[in-house]
Amino acid sequence: MDFSASGSYACEIALETPLYSKVSKIHELNVIVRQKYRPKIKIKHKKVSSSENLEATCQSAPAHPAPHLTWFINHMKVDERLIEPHGTWNVHRHHHGMPLSLTNSSLHFPLSSLQLFPNQTVEITCLSTIPSYANLGEGFADIQNHTVTVNVIRMEPPPTQLPVKIISPEHNSSNRYNNQCVLIILMYLMCCYTKMQ
Template identity: 30%
Template sequence: MYLFVSGSFALRDVKLTIPAAVERGKQAKLHCNYDMEGEPLYAVKWYKSDREFFRYTPLDTPPYKQFLTPYVHVVQNLSNGSFVVLDNVALETSGKYSCEISADAPSFFTIDASGILQVVEVPKEGPIIKGLKSRYRLNDTLKAECTSIKSHPAANLTWFVNDFQVDPVHLRRNRAHLSPDGFYSPRLGLRLLITKQLFVNGRLRIRCLASMHDIYTKSSEVSVEIEKPKYRYKTTPMPIFQWEDAQPAERYPHTTHVYPGVRSKAMSRYPHFLCYKLNNMRNRIFGNICNKT
């Protein structure tokens, strides 16, 4: 807020620099920068939500003065006319902060600047990836979910495939789970069609990154493989041919020796060569004849 009075300005370029976020339990350093243009400084006053908690007056002894404010603990020996350091910040320390610069006589100009301090609780571990399989076939749909456990506020989640950020069309943002103690566990789903171009040397790298401003960054990575197709060779059965008038196979191989029988008196009526020939042909009728007495 700028106050206009007659005459020239004795103050200008008042700026308040506040970290974008501070981790719970650590220190926060707020910087109030200004140019007095040769005018004497009367006081620097610090406020949280319009409530003064610290004052620096160089002409007073001592020059520091604190005012009791919940969740605001000033490190006095590290604070001066330009800086104020807050120790052991809590989530409740978050809020609007202002520094007010006042010039001494004769101008008595006063200018202030304001900003927001955010205290965060970072996750105790990295993000967790669930739902991935070790192998995928072409044209399969990869489905995975990344979860960051307990933070305040919710951590930002980002998917990467082979170090390239995934297009939002492949993301499924689920509602963050809020625990009874006020911490968030955000979830971000991934749906990706498996194509050959996604794989490098047969592998696909999936990474989920969880971040909170510039004070917390952790990631988890999983690699999956492409499943090679399994070829099944089909065998065609040989046709069975039925030949007409087919002859049965020989009972014995061709190397079987056939020995002629010895002619007896009962066979004297028939020539020896005839009986031998008939026995070789296995003719029952003639066999009976040959054996006839």
């Protein structure tokens, strides 16, 4: 199939005797170039706290038309408001003269909304499809997906500071004076002891 074959198709039945004609429903035909590999997910951190945001990017394979990206967390579709689309752009590859395009988007998902416990894992899936949404009762013309796992870790609280005894300057000087007195007494006793021998 050439790309010029894309368009609207219908068929018509016509009779001369008796005079009769009937046109079928019109169907759209699109010639596509399939994705050759699954989308690529990049995770900012493979280990995150349950109170942090999960940040990731997804890039589709080149295709025609540009694939649509859909994010899933633990097999549940992510709210579009948590996704930042970066648009599509052409790559240097062509297929029979048709430029191929890829799609890129970012995910910023608050893990606190999942009520996770430490040492659990979260599955992130990027679904890359043509077309963006299939019609009722129809599948996708092309579909690829990629899933990665992120570990939710327990963030240890910072160590508590041990109590510190604060010494005032007056107390410090009195201690110094007491230490000097003890030292003088010890020296005197040692002198007396040597004289007695």
